[in-house]
Amino acid sequence: MAAKKHRVDGISLSIVILNILIVAVLITLVVLIYLYMTGKLEDTNVSNLDQPASSAAAITTTPVSTVIAEPEIETSETSETDTPDAEIADESTETEESTEETTAPEPTELDTYDPAFFENDLFIGDSIYTGLVGYEYFPAKNVFAQIGLNPESVRTKSYDGITAVSKAKDMQPKRIFIMLGSNGLAYMGNTHMAEQMRQFTKELREACPDSYIYVVSIPPVTKDHDALGQETMVMVNGYNKLLRTMCEEESIVYLDLCSQLQDSSGYFSDKYAEADGLHFLGTAYVHMLSFFQKSIQL
Amino acid sequence: MKKKIVSIMLLCALVCSAAACGDNKPAQSGSTTTTTAASEAPASAASAADITAAVLAEVPINSAKDKDKDKLPDYFDGLDLDSIEDHSFYVCGSGAYPDELGVFRFKDEDSAAAAKSAAEKRIKDQLNDWSDYRPDECYKLEDAVAENSGVWLFYIVTSDNAKAKEIVKGIIK
Numbered sequence: 001m002a003a004k005k006h007r008v009d010g011i012s013l014s015i016v017i018l019n020i021l022i023v024a025v026l027i028t029l030v031v032l033i034y035l036y037m038t039g040k041l042e043d044t045n046v047s048n049l050d051q052p053a054s055s056a057a058a059i060t061t062t063p064v065s066t067v068i069a070e071p072e073i074e075t076s077e078t079s080e081t082d083t084p085d086a087e088i089a090d091e092s093t094e095t096e097e098s099t100e101e102t103t104a105p106e107p108t109e110l111d112t113y114d115p116a117f118f119e120n121d122l123f124i125g126d127s128i129y130t131g132l133v134g135y136e137y138f139p140a141k142n143v144f145a146q147i148g149l150n151p152e153s154v155r156t157k158s159y160d161g162i163t164a165v166s167k168a169k170d171m172q173p174k175r176i177f178i179m180l181g182s183n184g185l186a187y188m189g190n191t192h193m194a195e196q197m198r199q200f201t202k203e204l205r206e207a208c209p210d211s212y213i214y215v216v217s218i219p220p221v222t223k224d225h226d227a228l229g230q231e232t233m234v235m236v237n238g239y240n241k242l243l244r245t246m247c248e249e250e251s252i253v254y255l256d257l258c259s260q261l262q263d264s265s266g267y268f269s270d271k272y273a274e275a276d277g278l279h280f281l282g283t284a285y286v287h288m289l290s291f292f293q294k295s296i297q298l
Numbered sequence: 299m300k301k302k303i304v305s306i307m308l309l310c311a312l313v314c315s316a317a318a319c320g321d322n323k324p325a326q327s328g329s330t331t332t333t334t335a336a337s338e339a340p341a342s343a344a345s346a347a348d349i350t351a352a353v354l355a356e357v358p359i360n361s362a363k364d365k366d367k368d369k370l371p372d373y374f375d376g377l378d379l380d381s382i383e384d385h386s387f388y389v390c391g392s393g394a395y396p397d398e399l400g401v402f403r404f405k406d407e408d409s410a411a412a413a414k415s416a417a418e419k420r421i422k423d424q425l426n427d428w429s430d431y432r433p434d435e436c437y438k439l440e441d442a443v444a445e446n447s448g449v450w451l452f453y454i455v456t457s458d459n460a461k462a463k464e465i466v467k468g469i470i471k
Contacts, residue, residue, distance in 0.1 A: 016303075127431070130393035133372070135363055140372060147393065148431040183431075275360050279394035282361070 113289040122173035124164050150184035151196035169207040179216035185235040194242035217258040220268040225277025260291050344469050346386035346401040357462045363391030374416040381409035400453035410446045417444035417453040
């Protein structure tokens with residue numbers, strides 16, 4: 001006896017179900033195609049828009065006391081290899097109080113800094129430090145930075161009639177951070193640049209006898225940038241070594257920012273490096289300021 | 299009855315297919331719905347931010363940082379801020395490149411023309427600074443754009459000024 005087939009109004013039930021399934025699949029495909037075409041299914045491309053430090057600081061800021069007092073500079077013995085540990089020299093002060101040596105802070109993953117900590121400070125540098133204003137970490141009044149500036153030209157070059165020394169003299173900042181030397185690596189000679197830095201810090205001391213002066217090592221370069229041969233890690237390390245020696249001789253605090261920005265291979269970390277392998281992403285400025293603040297304990 | 303149900307479902311599938319085919323432009327890298335809206339909106343409806351977004355979607359700026367109105371005097375000498383009704387201005391925040399992009403709408407054409415002079419001075423000063431520092435980047439400044447279109451000023455220093463200008467002019471008709 002033949003099996004009865006379910007029939008509904010002359011159409012087999014199985015055919016009806018099959019048709020429904022086909023239509024459902026078609027509709028699903030159509031919807032998926034529509035979503036793909038309008039980009040809703042694609043991953044969002046990494047934006048070139050960097051996040052301003054103010055938002056990062058706001059999210060991660062740990063309140064830090066800004067009581068004005070004698071800074072206690074932490075020192076630590078580090079090797080000459082590329083390690084993330086900070087290496088800081090004793091600060092020379094014009095006051096009667098002495099500095100104390102304490103244990104260097106442990107590097108932390110969380111970069112935090114208090115913008116108010118730096119509000120009376122002056123940053124002197126080249127195009128890299130223009131990013132402090134470009135990214136709006138600080139207003140222009142706290143920064144003297146120009147593209148192409150080097151340890152020699154900083155002593156003489158003026159912008160709208162203002163030199164670095166005249167700006168510092170007018171401001172009488174609490175602290176002065178100087179990072180210069182990336183421009184000049186290729187053609188000036190490290191010894192000459194270090195000597196210019198020595199003279200420049202003397203001029204600043206004369207103009208700002210109560211200001212604490214910090215000389216910052218120049219940053220590393222990426223492997224790709226190194227390969228171009230203009231500014232290489234050999235040059236960077238050589239200059240920073242001379243800079244450190246000069247600071248020791250002049251009793252100036254030396255802040256080893258370079259090792260803070262290096263990756264395990266000794267090059268500028270991709271986490272911090274701009275596309276050109278020399279300048280800073282916003283993350284580098286946050287890390288730098290966090291490092292500065294942690295290194296200068298009040 | 300079942301025939302009718304199946305027929306209706308097939309018809310729905312057909313209608314959906316037709317609707318999906320109506321907008322088949324592939325998404326541009328980094329583009330947003332704002333970009334599409336800006337390129338289709340008439341000039342009077344598009345904001346300065348819409349226009350710069352449209353440009354940046356096609357001609358990006360590394361580490362682009364937008365600048366509020368109160369920061370504009372840091373870049374343009376003598377700019378009358380009170381005459382600016384709308385603006386969007388981006389710079390390369392890291393200082394690594396001379397790229398900048400600005401779209402401004404002024405209250406009148408005279409103000410826009412005066413701002414154009416400030417923009418031209420900016421280009422000249424930048425070219426002077428960058429020619430010794432990074433000559434390889436100077437091409438962006440050598441064919442930079444500072445143009446008025448009625449009450450608008452657009453200022454373009456990018457890796458592809460011609461394309462950026464084309465996008466802007468396509469919106470500010």
